[in-house]
Amino acid sequence: MTERLETRFEALKKEGRAGLVTFITAGDPNPETSLEILNGLPGAGADIIELGMPFSDPMADGPAIQLSSQRALNNGASMIRTLDMVNSFRERDDATPIILMGYFNPIYRYGPQRFLDDAISIGVDGLIIVDLPPEEDDELCHACLTAGLNWIRLTTPASDNNRISSVLRNSSGFVYHVAITGITGTRSAEIGELEATVKRIRTQTSLPIAVGFGVRSQSQVRDIGRFADAVVVGSALVNTVKSALEKKLTKRQIASKVHDFVTELATGLR
Amino acid sequence: MNPVVPITDSYRSGPDDSGHFGIFGGRFVAETLMPLILEVNQAWQQYRNDENYLADIKYYAEHYVGRPSPLYFAKRLTEHLDGAKIYFKRDELNHTGSHKINNTLGQILLARRMKKHRIIAETGAGQHGVAAATVCALFDLPCVVYMGETDIERQAPNVFRMKLLGTEVVPVTSGTATLKDAMNEALRDWVANVEDTFYIIGTCAGPHPYPEMVREFQSIIGRETRDQIMQYENRLPDVLVACIGGGSNSIGLFHPFLDESSVQIIGVEAGGLGIDTGQHAASLTGGQPGVLHGNRTYLLQNADGQIRDAYSISAGLDYPGIGPEHSWLHEQGRIEYVSVTDQEALEAFQVCCRTEGIIPALEPSHALAHVIKIAPTMSRDQIIVMNMCGRGDKDVFAVAEALGETL
Numbered sequence: 022m023t024e025r026l027e028t029r030f031e032a033l034k035k036e037g038r039a040g041l042v043t044f045i046t047a048g049d050p051n052p053e054t055s056l057e058i059l060n061g062l063p064g065a066g067a068d069i070i071e072l073g074m075p076f077s078d079p080m081a082d083g084p085a086i087q088l089s090s091q092r093a094l095n096n097g098a099s100m101i102r103t104l105d106m107v108n109s110f111r112e113r114d115d116a117t118p119i120i121l122m123g124y125f126n127p128i129y130r131y132g133p134q135r136f137l138d139d140a141i142s143i144g145v146d147g148l149i150i151v152d153l154p155p156e157e158d159d160e161l162c163h164a165c166l167t168a169g170l171n172w173i174r175l176t177t178p179a180s181d182n183n184r185i186s187s188v189l190r191n192s193s194g195f196v197y198h199v200a201i202t203g204i205t206g207t208r209s210a211e212i213g214e215l216e217a218t219v220k221r222i223r224t225q226t227s228l229p230i231a232v233g234f235g236v237r238s239q240s241q242v243r244d245i246g247r248f249a250d251a252v253v254v255g256s257a258l259v260n261t262v263k264s265a266l267e268k269k270l271t272k273r274q275i276a277s278k279v280h281d282f283v284t285e286l287a288t289g290l291r
Numbered sequence: 292m293n294p295v296v297p298i299t300d301s302y303r304s305g306p307d308d309s310g311h312f313g314i315f316g317g318r319f320v321a322e323t324l325m326p327l328i329l330e331v332n333q334a335w336q337q338y339r340n341d342e343n344y345l346a347d348i349k350y351y352a353e354h355y356v357g358r359p360s361p362l363y364f365a366k367r368l369t370e371h372l373d374g375a376k377i378y379f380k381r382d383e384l385n386h387t388g389s390h391k392i393n394n395t396l397g398q399i400l401l402a403r404r405m406k407k408h409r410i411i412a413e414t415g416a417g418q419h420g421v422a423a424a425t426v427c428a429l430f431d432l433p434c435v436v437y438m439g440e441t442d443i444e445r446q447a448p449n450v451f452r453m454k455l456l457g458t459e460v461v462p463v464t465s466g467t468a469t470l471k472d473a474m475n476e477a478l479r480d481w482v483a484n485v486e487d488t489f490y491i492i493g494t495c496a497g498p499h500p501y502p503e504m505v506r507e508f509q510s511i512i513g514r515e516t517r518d519q520i521m522q523y524e525n526r527l528p529d530v531l532v533a534c535i536g537g538g539s540n541s542i543g544l545f546h547p548f549l550d551e552s553s554v555q556i557i558g559v560e561a562g563g564l565g566i567d568t569g570q571h572a573a574s575l576t577g578g579q580p581g582v583l584h585g586n587r588t589y590l591l592q593n594a595d596g597q598i599r600d601a602y603s604i605s606a607g608l609d610y611p612g613i614g615p616e617h618s619w620l621h622e623q624g625r626i627e628y629v630s631v632t633d634q635e636a637l638e639a640f641q642v643c644c645r646t647e648g649i650i651p652a653l654e655p656s657h658a659l660a661h662v663i664k665i666a667p668t669m670s671r672d673q674i675i676v677m678n679m680c681g682r683g684d685k686d687v688f689a690v691a692e693a694l695g696e697t698l
Contacts, residue, residue, distance in 0.1 A: 075597075076596075076597065077466065077597040077598045078466065078471060078472075078475055078583060078584075078598050079475075080320075080321070080474075080475045080478045080479065080584070081321035081323055081324070081478075081479075081482070083479070084465060087465055087466065088465075091466070094597060099595045100595055100596070124582075125319060125582045126581045126582045126583060126590075126592070126596040126598070127595060127596035127597070128596070129580075129581060129582055129596060130579075130581065130592065130594065130595060130596030131595075131596065151321045152319040152320055152321055152582065152585075153319065154318060154319075154320060154321070154322055154325045156309060156317070156318045156325075157317055157318065157319060174322065175321070175322040175323065176322065177322055177323045177326070179323070179326040179327075179485050180322070180326065181326075184325070184326060188322060199322070199323055201483075202323065202482060202483060202484075202485045203323070203479075203482055203483035204323075204479045204482060204483060207483065
């Protein structure tokens, strides 16, 4: 298994704080700007990077992430370019864990084994493939774990203890708990209920637990960071890209807007 | 009579417990959706053979939908083509004007048993949306139908029908604003409303158990056809023909005949402006296997696995995928899949109006175009059954425009 994730979670534990996981879509709004955003994330305060692989039909995501996928695809995003982006990032940063998040079809077309080989060789640390539940583990999960990449799965408020245990089987790296029933970037969770659910999941696993969906402000990050091991922010970041584009800002200015927002969020955990 | 076919050699034994037809089908959905899918499957397995449930479906099918639909000998068309005898299975005579209500009826009766109080559906042409809105009015359940903005513009009469029936039609602007995006939006609604909502999928696609469930509800078409043709001709047909978008009317007609080796089965996809132009909706003829909307199946996509837009003059065939069972039957070679262009379908549409006094929907006009090609090559004692799965009232504006007429 690649060790960056484990090392990072151990370091966070020593610091006595939760980590910040930042989601951006690879190639959004275009390859150059996206790389500039990616490269600056660790410096801005991101502890773990979740990089979205654009897909035309992201059915578990809300409008913000779907639009970011479309911007990326309209400007030439592809699987090869996403992997190239990770490769360039790794040349300057060999410590920050990178998780690729996406849907199965682009991987299926690319070739699952070829994808795993390429992902490992350029320094990817784990995968979140939204539409591959435990029922479809033969498609990619087993090969992924054999290859030494982390396989990260989602638990939801609707998962009962039996379901959580099927989800945890063959999970590694961390558990991504979905705070709300719904899609990304919509309503926010009630904090007390969320804490109780995270506690319930903890009784079933020793893996770190990250919480995401509907998290968009420093105060939410701070509140969730009190009981979770990491907090994920996604839609709010890609919305920052969108509004910066609408203001016709330059590549550097767009990246700064995103980085400033990440720093603001990260402050909530320090 | 039924030859005894060992189960392993049967084309009718799928899917397996995990919803696979060979490599196709499955449950490729987000974890957020998984508890819902499992709940639907549990209810479906519990009720699929329940006497009370089946009696309920039968009652409404007879008294409300108007089943059985006639199997009609198209005498003038047969004489016009001077070849095989042509029968139409008249599912366009169902209440709401298409086969879609066979499915919405079965699903809403299941939703009621699951104590779900809110219904959602997706629609392209609006036929499934109308069929869902209809049963929701009948059973007094609130209904939300997701429909691409592009489709709302070109299917105004059906949008108004749904509104009259008390359904809320939500325009979908994401992605390409067509049927596939409407399905994405419906899935998003479903994960956000876990407790009270049932999703009535309109075709034999989606995560398990939908492809199987929809097929079972639509198989009434083939079962009736079988009884009727035995009664009229005392033998099975030589050829079955049906059009395919997602594939629900066709699997409904075909499934009860799959193990009859004497019956040749042909599915007709929408060739749009021609397969070579890339402007079509023929997933099997012009696509590759992939994963979308919960199942592995043939999809229209680019080399990078991004889903391409489908195109057809018929909004009901305009979907970039196809039910997984069709993908399997295609690879098994049991069914022959062909395609027909917009132009050929339009010509068949007009032939049908004039020879039979039936205004067909543009969807079965595709099937008819293929019948027109093959009937003259067959002998007069051979029999073709074609599924007339929808009536054409909804299409008169589109046809007028295509023929250059102003209404």
